[in-house]
Amino acid sequence: MTPSTLTVLGLETSCDETAAAVVRRSGDGAVTVLSSVVGSQIAAHAPYGGVVPEIAARAHVETIEAIAGEALREAGVGYADLSGVAATAGPGLVGGVMVGLSFGKAVALARGLPLIAVNHLEGHAVSARLDADVAYPFLLLLVSGGHCQLLAVDGIGACRRLGTTIDDAAGEAFDKIAKTLGLPYPGGPALEHLAKGGDPDRFVLPRALLGRKDCDFSFSGLKTAAARLAEGLTTNAEKRDLACAVQAAIARQLAERTDRAMQAYAHAHEGRDLRFVVAGGVAANATVRARLTEIATARGFSFTAPALAYCTDNAAMIALAGAERLALGLTDGLDAAARPRWPLDEAAALANPIHVAGRKGAKA
Ligand code: KG4
Ligand code: ZN
Numbered sequence: 001m002t003p004s005t006l007t008v009l010g011l012e013t014s015c016d017e018t019a020a021a022v023v024r025r026s027g028d029g030a031v032t033v034l035s036s037v038v039g040s041q042i043a044a045h046a047p048y049g050g051v052v053p054e055i056a057a058r059a060h061v062e063t064i065e066a067i068a069g070e071a072l073r074e075a076g077v078g079y080a081d082l083s084g085v086a087a088t089a090g091p092g093l094v095g096g097v098m099v100g101l102s103f104g105k106a107v108a109l110a111r112g113l114p115l116i117a118v119n120h121l122e123g124h125a126v127s128a129r130l131d132a133d134v135a136y137p138f139l140l141l142l143v144s145g146g147h148c149q150l151l152a153v154d155g156i157g158a159c160r161r162l163g164t165t166i167d168d169a170a171g172e173a174f175d176k177i178a179k180t181l182g183l184p185y186p187g188g189p190a191l192e193h194l195a196k197g198g199d200p201d202r203f204v205l206p207r208a209l210l211g212r213k214d215c216d217f218s219f220s221g222l223k224t225a226a227a228r229l230a231e232g233l234t235t236n237a238e239k240r241d242l243a244c245a246v247q248a249a250i251a252r253q254l255a256e257r258t259d260r261a262m263q264a265y266a267h268a269h270e271g272r273d274l275r276f277v278v279a280g281g282v283a284a285n286a287t288v289r290a291r292l293t294e295i296a297t298a299r300g301f302s303f304t305a306p307a308l309a310y311c312t313d314n315a316a317m318i319a320l321a322g323a324e325r326l327a328l329g330l331t332d333g334l335d336a337a338a339r340p341r342w343p344l345d346e347a348a349a350l351a352n353p354i355h356v357a358g359r360k361g362a363k364a
Helices: 042-050 053-075 093-112 120-130 170-180 187-195 220-231 237-268 285-297 316-327 346-350
Strands: 006-012 019-024 031-040 082-088 115-119 136-143 147-153 158-164 275-279 302-304
Touching: 006 053, 006 093, 006 120, 006 136, 006 302, 006 316, 019 053, 019 136, 019 316, 031 053, 031 120, 042 093, 042 158, 053 093, 082 093, 082 316, 093 115, 093 170, 093 302, 115 120, 115 316, 120 136, 120 275, 120 316, 147 237, 158 237, 170 187, 170 237, 187 237, 187 285, 220 237, 237 285, 285 302
Parallel strands: 006 082, 082 115, 136 275, 275 302
Antiparallel strands: 006 019, 019 031, 136 147, 147 158
16 A cells, blocks of 8 residues: 555535445545445434434434444454544534534544545535546536535635525425425435326426526426425326426426536636536436436536435545545644535635525525
8 A cells, every 4th residue: 555545434424314434545546435334314204204403413423333333344444544534514404414523523533533524515526536537627516405506626625606506406396396296205216216207298397597697596486386286186197297397397407507507617618628527416316317418418528427326425425525635635623613504615605695594504
């Protein structure tokens, strides 16, 4: 092992998954995921139809130590083999974030290891680099249950926001509409399953922000219209077609805004390789992937989406963001704070604050 090889334990507790992973990054940047353990709390939240913050925090406390132990065991490494500990420090449900961050601080203190306080969104941003050779810079669509934004990613700590949602995140829209269709939580995968073989044109749904030429998203009108339509449905075929129309409408909006962002990005990066990455839980959706692949091909961008296990929340992406930060000498003190809100592009967020209450608080 060369001295510049880094082995990092990652911890992720910002929502309803308790996750730990060990990632090794060699001096030349090659990445190996030695383990990635995700303990889902779906069963604990399902009776409430969504994530209950107090239940999530308690479940993280109960399982984090065992899950971190499992990740080390599976990776075949001990605490003594680690170069650093990376923990999500936000944005997210702060009670949960505090659990993983405190655990990470305890390991760092006890073992004399550097701590890296990772932005969950930066984790999603690097997630495609876990299993594919995606060099910086790239255009990123980050589309999950708590976030929906387009970012120009130049490297670690260097993201510029090109567009964001002005109300709900796309995953949140999937989840809420799925609930009105009587589907179980989490709604995105259930709605995708229901939509199979459906007719996307049977129901007409509104299109958002038609008068605007920017890259912002809005899903609240779609959510209201779908809820109203869902109330009058009686047959399974009608529900299937509505699910299909909703999925098509979300995929269309994501593709339209991405297309706009690609045009601006390509203009700013003339003569360079153009790369597009989609990450976050909604990137698991096949229709969304298909629309985005078409757009990327038409605009001359390469298309990369992480493996499904790295699209949804996981700790391997946190460990990799931590390893990339550590390689640059970017570490944090044991006083690092848990942050419910933490925009990746702080300058853009300050210049154009969009404060909306969502499942994870304001969209960062
Ligand atoms: O990235 P993630 O695990 O957590 C957040 O950081 O939010 O994303 C979870 C979101 C949920 O809203 C879930 O319904 C959605 O991603 N999702 C999907 C699919 N799989 C997960 N949405 C649509 N289709 C899917 N196949
Ligand atoms: Zn996430």
